Amino acid sequence: MKKPFTWGIIGGGFISHQFAEGLKNLSDVRIGAVASASHTGSPISAERYYNDYEQLAEDEEIDAIYIGTIHPRHFENICLCLQKKKPVLCEKPIVMHASQMECLLELSEKSGTLLMEAMWSRFLPLYVYLKEKIKKGEFGKIEHMKISFGERAEPSKKRLFSADLGGGALMDIGVYGINLAKWLLEEDPKKIQSWARVNEEGVDLTTFCSMHFSDLCDVEMTVSIEKKLENSMWIMTDKGEYYIPYFWRPDTLFRFSPGQNFDMNRPCQKNVFEIKGNGYQYEAAAFQETVYKGELDNSTMPRKESLKVMKILDEIRENAIHL
Numbered sequence: 001m002k003k004p005f006t007w008g009i010i011g012g013g014f015i016s017h018q019f020a021e022g023l024k025n026l027s028d029v030r031i032g033a034v035a036s037a038s039h040t041g042s043p044i045s046a047e048r049y050y051n052d053y054e055q056l057a058e059d060e061e062i063d064a065i066y067i068g069t070i071h072p073r074h075f076e077n078i079c080l081c082l083q084k085k086k087p088v089l090c091e092k093p094i095v096m097h098a099s100q101m102e103c104l105l106e107l108s109e110k111s112g113t114l115l116m117e118a119m120w121s122r123f124l125p126l127y128v129y130l131k132e133k134i135k136k137g138e139f140g141k142i143e144h145m146k147i148s149f150g151e152r153a154e155p156s157k158k159r160l161f162s163a164d165l166g167g168g169a170l171m172d173i174g175v176y177g178i179n180l181a182k183w184l185l186e187e188d189p190k191k192i193q194s195w196a197r198v199n200e201e202g203v204d205l206t207t208f209c210s211m212h213f214s215d216l217c218d219v220e221m222t223v224s225i226e227k228k229l230e231n232s233m234w235i236m237t238d239k240g241e242y243y244i245p246y247f248w249r250p251d252t253l254f255r256f257s258p259g260q261n262f263d264m265n266r267p268c269q270k271n272v273f274e275i276k277g278n279g280y281q282y283e284a285a286a287f288q289e290t291v292y293k294g295e296l297d298n299s300t301m302p303r304k305e306s307l308k309v310m311k312i313l314d315e316i317r318e319n320a321i322h323l
Contacts, residue, residue, distance in 0.1 A: 012042030016068030022280025140239025150229030
């Protein structure tokens with residue numbers, strides 16, 4: 001009989017708690033230990049608690065580690081785990097810059113240890129279905145995508161507005177749109193243009209970017225932490241239009257048949273995909289299966305994909321025109 005998969009969790013905050021809640025939807029899984037640097041305890045139920053990350057990384061009972069600390073801490077946290085040869089599932093964005101990801105790729109290879117970014121959206125039922133349909137050509141060739149994601153963040157959430165804490169709309173929520181667009185298109189953009197409204201620390205409050213791919217395909221994305229946006233994804237193909245509300249955690253796909261001459265009365269098909277629990281268990285299950293297989297990469301979210309996405313994020317930030 002296979003023993004329960006034992007997780008260790010670094011970081012005791014909100015996102016780590018969400019991940020732990022998601023694990024409750026899986027069988028033969030337990031949380032062996034949680035490590036939190038805040039020394040204030042954690043709402044996560046675990047068998048052991050550490051105040052030191054290295055203690056958790058050295059815990060022999062831990063099969064893999066989930067990292068849910070703030071973005072700027074990810075690199076050092078991942079390095080520690082890989083050096084101890086502990087498989088790592090790290091919350092998005094996996095690091096702050098592509099150069100850091102290049103170092104982690106090398107370390108992962110050298111240590112022979114699995115590393116995966118926790119881009120949970122790729123593993124949700126709706127996107128599994130959508131990816132398959134697009135890959136088979138049943139939904140047509142993508143010609144345009146429009147992504148919108150924004151909420152007015154409370155000033156009390158200081159992390160979002162601080163450069164030192166990795167704040168900003170692009171890195172906190174824009175990573176979803178970039179990651180999913182690249183995954184569905186399966187190519188890198190040929191040209192990127194971007195604009196950003198920033199605060200006094202240079203942290204982007206709203207970022208707009210336009211990415212141009214091959215065969216006349218364009219992707220436009222707006223993300224914001226200073227105002228409410230539509231929070232959706234539109235995908236236009238040569239066979240129809242697809243609308244996904246709340247695209248980062250979607251359960252509904254609207255499919256409109258192609259129209260001509262600006263026809264507004266087009267048939268619409270609605271498909272609903274149930275998300276069990278809070279949805280974090282899907283990425284966890286895929287990661288666990290990769291560990292059991294003894295593989296260094298997950299086919300849905302490979303390490304080199306994280307590097308390519310990070311390069312796009314770097315280019316958007318480096319070349320953004322500040323408004």
